[in-house]
Amino acid sequence: MNCFRSKIVIIGAGWAGFILSQQLNDTTYDITIIAPHQTFAYTPLLASAATGLFFSRLAEEPIRRAHRRTTYYRALATAADFTKQTVTCIPSVLQPSGRDVPDAEHPFTIEYEILIIAPGCVNQTFDTPGAAEHCFFLKTVPDAEAIKAKILSLLEVASLPTTTPERAKELLHVAVVGGGPTGVELSAELTDLFNEMSKTYPHLAGIPSITIHDVAPEILGVFHEKLKVHALQSFKKHDVEVKTNSHIEKIEEGALYTKEDGRISAGMVAWATGNKQCDFVDSLPGISRAARLGRILTDQRLRTLKEDQTVLENVYALGDAADIFGKSLPTTAEGQITVAVQKAEYLVKTLNRHPALPAKPFVYKQRRMVAYVGGTDGVIMGRQDWTGEAAWLAWRSGSLGWTRSWRRKGMIMASWAWNFIGGREIARK
Structure with missing residues (x-):
């Protein structure tokens, strides 16, 4: 056993930070993880979790492990001193509601010998009035739980004898802001859910509606043209309205406002577009930053590079918070995950071998991009483009591929089987 383990501090437990926390050699390193949530979220599974395809807890993994000699602090990093090699943090306190509140009254400082910066990004609302207060996001399991609870609440309110058909239609209109893979897949999963719920709520059949809003001229912007066309055709078949060139002006309780259409009633607005750097990354002094996204x-x-481009x-920095100087790597949600995973696996090999030994430069390997568009239909962009049921099956198997444990894979597959037999837990046959 190595009695003089080098102290590594990992900031963040997203795709990059979690892999590092679980795979770095804990006999060589004294590993400390700083993250505001005690679990790591499988973000590609969150849309399925939000619509009750399986229990939400299957879309996350605990950071702590009985067999791992690591230290975990449920906290937010707020500042770093590269000269003193310290990181300042404040606790992130879990509330009974399931949300977290930063405790700025009790800061603490941690020393490091090696620092790994991987805090991820936070939701970018572009300062849209009311977005932070009234929109639902999809970055964590509590976010997925909140969406599921909201949908169930809307269905029950729409079922009351005091609710008029016109009001029910307003309540069961879901507006999804963002036409990238996250917004598209959430819309697709909601379509499937409403189709199943029509059997549990037959009096509401045909009333729920979904609209995708995107400021861009088309959805799934990075996909090939024929795949975008297929996605639009599939959504049209499932009565999902797609509004491109849609400029959101403000959000309020029960409605969103666009430049083109004015006030649009909506029981729920899901925000699935835009990322920005967290306050910690913005606070770091003397480092080189990308012009786009900072x-x-x-x-x-x-x-990490200094402002003069010296090391x-x-x-080290990786995940959504970092990019390689002079390189252009994918910036879409699924692409960012792939980059984060590959970078984390590269850094694990580098550090487990020895950080002082020369390492080959990181090389990104392009993977196919997948999006689900509802009703056992999907689109895949890769060496060959796929659509239809084959793409859907590949997307489903890809969902399992993202999970890092066989335990989760087995439990998710069992959930799918039970859903097929008896319906979702929230829409039983």
């Missing part, structure tokens, strides 16, 4: 720039060995020793 990401930390690194060299090809993932070492900041023993400080």
